[in-house]
Amino acid sequence: MRDLLVAEKLVKTFPGVRALDEATLRMRAGSVHALLGENGAGKSTLIKILTGVEKPDSGRLLLDGAEITVSSPHAAGKIGIGVVHQERNVIPAFSVGENIVLQAMPSRGGIVDRRRVRAEARRCMELLDLDLDPDRPVATLSVAQTQLVEIAKALYLDTKVLLLDEPTASITGDEAERLFTVVRRLVADGRGVLFVSHKLEEVFALCDTVTVLRDGASVLEAVPLADHDRSQIVDLMVGRAQATLTLPERTVEPGTPALELDGVATASGHRDVSLAVRPGEILGLYGLVGAGRTELARALLGLDRITAGTVRVNGTPARIRSVREALTRYRIGYVTENRKDEGVFGDQPVTRNIGVTIWRRLARLGFVPDRRERAVVDTYVDRLGIRLASPGQLAGQLSGGNQQKVSLAKWLAAECAILVIDEPTVGIDVRTKAAFHQLIAELAAGGMAILLITSDLPELVMLADRVVVLRDFAVQGELGNDHDYDRTSQAVIRLIHDDHAGVS
């Protein structure tokens, strides 16, 4: 079989991160190709380059043997690369037909030719054996139907290569089976399908060949999937750990947990989540993007409703209805993963950023004396080693790492006993990252109970005492961590990809 789409030695760097490091992808016509890799391995960047959202720093793309440049998402469609994104991308008020032909509406003199819209839509849907009324508003369709409409849309412009990014993330197992039938039909006609999924069982059921990305490089290039078994693939995805830090010794007191969840369900969809963190302990919360980790943190802060089960703080049942209550009554703090939008006030001075949680405590007759605020802030700027020109400097002017420290400092100033830290080192350079790991370990050594949400496996293995794995808003399993990278990371990944895991 001939090579259909080749991405050769792609390099892409973002400030501070080498997202793709000579990654190569080789897809053949008439086959389904799997693209695998953990969070942050470079899959998204690769897809963005293939679909014209980002441009590579170096490397080249070939379609049917001819070199191509993909200048925009629209250009990608025109040369025959269609994509269906993980999130649904339709115009809700438009009909099925109009959504399918949106890239180039059949028209005469600027007026939409509705007969041809219907005919073209039917033609595209026929390729999928999909029989929907083209005039039906797309807002009335189910998620799975909408997804098929998007595939039909991707096929509208004579598509040779179809990229499916996590297509089964939001549909049921039966619907996924039907989707696979459609995919097989499409490749039987000589197209190539790139299938990106975290679910290994699906990959093995559907795909012919596989490329595995790790740290931006392709560690396995276009090999037949039949030559490998699951654990080999998992080993390749996970790789080896870097040198470890020397972290302070910690002892976890066996007594009452500082925070305990017992059969908790939430409005955002969690079911029967149970876990416990003791003072001085770091509990790692691992899971894929969309597993419900951040949403769980939000529920603990009173941002989302807890619908069933019990939350206990220091052994006493707690009803957390707002962030303010979480902080003042239960002393729970949350360092957000979304530093820019939720972590710091970029156009406010560092003093205000850190002082915001303690204004009430500092205030005299409703006024916050600058002097008192400065005194507290200075303490934490020193303690965390935040590098500033002056405390009056705007937080938005600091580096990412220092902003993250500011985001953390406000919870320390508020004297939290329980800290939920969400993806603390995303987009932070290696040195600051190490300093952060040190800091988190020190906080725990000082008696704080820490719930660490992270997608960074080395970080998880280094810091966590125990690991709870979430999948689809439920606990998939819990395991101890002996800080042996290979053992723990593989156990975690197996737990995530295993469909039939019980709670150990």
Place this chain on the structure above:
Amino acid sequence: MSALLPPADPTGAPPSRRGAAAGRFYRTSEFSLAMISVVGFAVLAVATDFNLLTGGTLGAFFRFLAVPIVIGLAQMVVLGVGQMNLSVGALTGYCAMTAASLMVEHSVPAVLAVGIALGLGTFVGAINGVLVVVTRINGFIVTLATMTILEGLRYGVAGSGTLQGYSPGLQEIGGASLLGVPVIFLVALAVAGLVAFYFRRTVSGRSLLASGGNPFAARLSGISNDRSLVIAHTLSGLLVGVASVLVVAGSGSVNTSIGDDLLLPSFAAPIIGGVALTGGAVSVVGTVLAAFIIRMVDVTQAQFDIDRRWVDLVVGVVVLGAVLIGRIREVVTLRRAGP
């Protein structure tokens, strides 16, 4: 139903067949508005001892409905891309004053003056659009600024004086009726028809709504959102130009306060008419019917000599109610769609 998907769809898509389509129609806000219009008009006719249905009163009813319809459409067009145009009232006044001044003080022929008013509105609308796209400043702020500038320019045309005695021909058209229906009302309806056609059938109109409905998906489909923004503001300006011509033709004299009372009604009509403030969906029928309903409130006030403040209160409450209903619908739809 799809051959691929089972009829018993677990994600809860309602089966769509011809009967269901009819069922949907009765639940549309257009249908509710039409009912309110018919019933309200009948009640008002009875309450006024059928004075409402006499030639003069009925003519006036529709004559003063023309401008609110067109100005509501001018606002609706920008709402379609998720923007607002605060300059509609001031621009109407500026265009009207300019046209009248050209005819009265510079003896410009009426046809040319009308053309200039339309062109001026379109031009200012285009400037609004380009400013929004180039500066990336929210249209609310941009048009707030142009509104203030236009108010100044409008005053500059003739100071605090009144312009009157312009083209008798134009005034005659403004006062004319066709089979008892005022011509300017027919013009407003024709404009509404064109706007409806534009949004339903033209590639440009569909692209504009796609940008308003889901800018990201529109961009991935090769639609330029910037272009949609400029077109929406330009079209809004053109419609304002039309409204200004209707004002000049219909009133016989214009002064510097023209347009001041149009800004709130321009929002009231589309919002009561069911147009989403978030963009992506417009309703010409809803906007026209809502303008009709607001006109009925006005007439009620005049007929029964009710304090003007009560009318404002009623319109305000109805607008608030319409927005609340829209929000409730949104939440219900989200709940149904699940997390």
